[in-house]
Amino acid sequence: MDIRFYNTLSNQLETFNSIEKGKMRIYTCGPTVYDFAHIGNFRSYVFEDLVKRYFIYSRYDVKHVMNITDIDDKTIKKANELNSSLEAVTQQFIDAFFNDIAKLNIIKADVYPRATQHIDEMISIIEILEKKGYAYQKGDSVYFSIEKFPQYGRLANVSRDKLNTGLRSDADEYEKDNIQDFVLWKGKKEGEPFWATPFGDGRPGWHIECSAMSMKYLGEHFDIHMGGVDNIFPHHENEIAQSKCSTGKPYVNYWIHCQHLIVEDQKMSKSLGNQYTLADLIDRGYDEMVIRYLLLSTHYRKLLNFTFRGLDQAKKSLMRINDFIFSLNGLKPVEGESETFSDFIKENEIGFKKNMNDDFNISGALGVFFEFIHYINLHMDNLKKGDVENILAYIDRVNSVLGVIKQSSSDTLEKQIMEKITLRERARQEKNFQLADSIREELKSKGILLIDTPDGVRWKLEKK
Numbered sequence: 001m002d003i004r005f006y007n008t009l010s011n012q013l014e015t016f017n018s019i020e021k022g023k024m025r026i027y028t029c030g031p032t033v034y035d036f037a038h039i040g041n042f043r044s045y046v047f048e049d050l051v052k053r054y055f056i057y058s059r060y061d062v063k064h065v066m067n068i069t070d071i072d073d074k075t076i077k078k079a080n081e082l083n084s085s086l087e088a089v090t091q092q093f094i095d096a097f098f099n100d101i102a103k104l105n106i107i108k109a110d111v112y113p114r115a116t117q118h119i120d121e122m123i124s125i126i127e128i129l130e131k132k133g134y135a136y137q138k139g140d141s142v143y144f145s146i147e148k149f150p151q152y153g154r155l156a157n158v159s160r161d162k163l164n165t166g167l168r169s170d171a172d173e174y175e176k177d178n179i180q181d182f183v184l185w186k187g188k189k190e191g192e193p194f195w196a197t198p199f200g201d202g203r204p205g206w207h208i209e210c211s212a213m214s215m216k217y218l219g220e221h222f223d224i225h226m227g228g229v230d231n232i233f234p235h236h237e238n239e240i241a242q243s244k245c246s247t248g249k250p251y252v253n254y255w256i257h258c259q260h261l262i263v264e265d266q267k268m269s270k271s272l273g274n275q276y277t278l279a280d281l282i283d284r285g286y287d288e289m290v291i292r293y294l295l296l297s298t299h300y301r302k303l304l305n306f307t308f309r310g311l312d313q314a315k316k317s318l319m320r321i322n323d324f325i326f327s328l329n330g331l332k333p334v335e336g337e338s339e340t341f342s343d344f345i346k347e348n349e350i351g352f353k354k355n356m357n358d359d360f361n362i363s364g365a366l367g368v369f370f371e372f373i374h375y376i377n378l379h380m381d382n383l384k385k386g387d388v389e390n391i392l393a394y395i396d397r398v399n400s401v402l403g404v405i406k407q408s409s410s411d412t413l414e415k416q417i418m419e420k421i422t423l424r425e426r427a428r429q430e431k432n433f434q435l436a437d438s439i440r441e442e443l444k445s446k447g448i449l450l451i452d453t454p455d456g457v458r459w460k461l462e463k464k
């Protein structure tokens with residue numbers, strides 16, 4: 001089965017064909033490390049992780065690169081505000097970023113190149129662009145002339161006329177020949193870090209960072225480039241212009257963009273106090289996996305309305321999956337295996353794939369998986385040992401795509417019960433007797449009795 005999805009570049013659904021058989025090379029725009037990432041950023045990162053995991057599940061050898069923008073207007077501004085060095089400020093947010101993605105169970109990229117460590121690569125692209133006549137120097141800065149690249153505007157689907165009249169230009173305040181031309185290299189300014197180059201002291205523009213770092217690690221022509229919809233223009237449009245004009249080759253075959261996130265029907269903003277970080281939500285008592293579940297369960301081309309009610313629903317859905325695994329591990333099935341169940345697993349997995357292959361239709365895929373849980377729950381008593389193993393292996397495959405359960409589903413019942421007991425002990429120490437009682441009840445409903453003894457808590461299976 002082929003993977004089909006919407007390519008921003010062609011404005012239509014396309015079947016994925018990799019440049020090199022069996023391999024998928026992907027670049028995703030990473031964080032600008034001047035602040036903690038917020039749930040809007042995480043929506044993109046979690047979706048990108050879902051896509052990557054699905055390619056891995058589909059047996060592609062995936063190479064993933066994500067940049068870290070550790071120099072730009074915002075990082076410099078922050079360092080000046082804090083009266084600190086750029087390195088110290090950015091390192092703090094780089095650490096926070098890695099911490100957050102680990103919590104959200106996002107698979108790490110193969111390389112996280114930092115802009116400040118790839119200045120030479122940027123300089124050489126700018127030199128080529130100047131030599132080929134795509135770039136010009138004005139004052140202390142170097143600009144890309146969009147006049148020279150007739151395809152400019154194709155990704156964002158905007159015509160040249162429209163570009164000249166309406167669209168917002170690059171925010172950089174430097175002189176340039178044409179209002180839409182964008183800066184490749186910014187001349188040195190007081191109080192800013194700079195590098196010496198053949199075209200003068202200064203620092204790189206933001207867009208050139210991604211062209212230089214993607215091509216260095218993935219080659220001049222690679223498969224997929226992802227980001228949020230707000231990256232389409234001008235950032236990705238500019239990346240295409242710089243890369244194609246410098247190499248004379250195609251740059252990226254497929255562009256995938258994730259929609260925005262709003263919070264409780266409102267635009268997310270610092271002034272409204274709804275620009276939540278991961279830590280904010282964890283402080284409110286939400287589990288990281290619940291947050292991940294909510295972020296990935298809306299189709300990526302739809303606006304995601306992030307609400308606390310939605311988080312509660314995500315919690316319930318996740319609990320259904322976890323309870324299901326818990327019950328399976330608690331069975332004492334007889335030896336054997338039946339074709340009915342193995343056929344059912346096969347059929348269900350085909351349904352799961354069919355949905356994921358259809359523009360990553362996550363709601364459809366989740367729906368199919370919950371149908372599976374429902375059916376097996378109804379037939380729990382008829383499962384034999386081999387069936388249980390096959391079911392657990394299937395859950396692991398689905399979870400290798402979703403990533404919403406941190407432990408392997410075939411972890412022993414013993415281990416899962418011990419985790420619950422530890423949780424209950426902690427609750428009792430904290431005098432949270434309501435939580436402690438609810439854990440006891442939860443276990444009891446699954447036929448597990450807890451016995452408090454002077455030596456600690458023991459457990460036994462209730463006789464049916």
Ligand SMILES: [Zn+2]
Nearest residue numbers: 029030210235
């Ligand atoms: Zn980028």
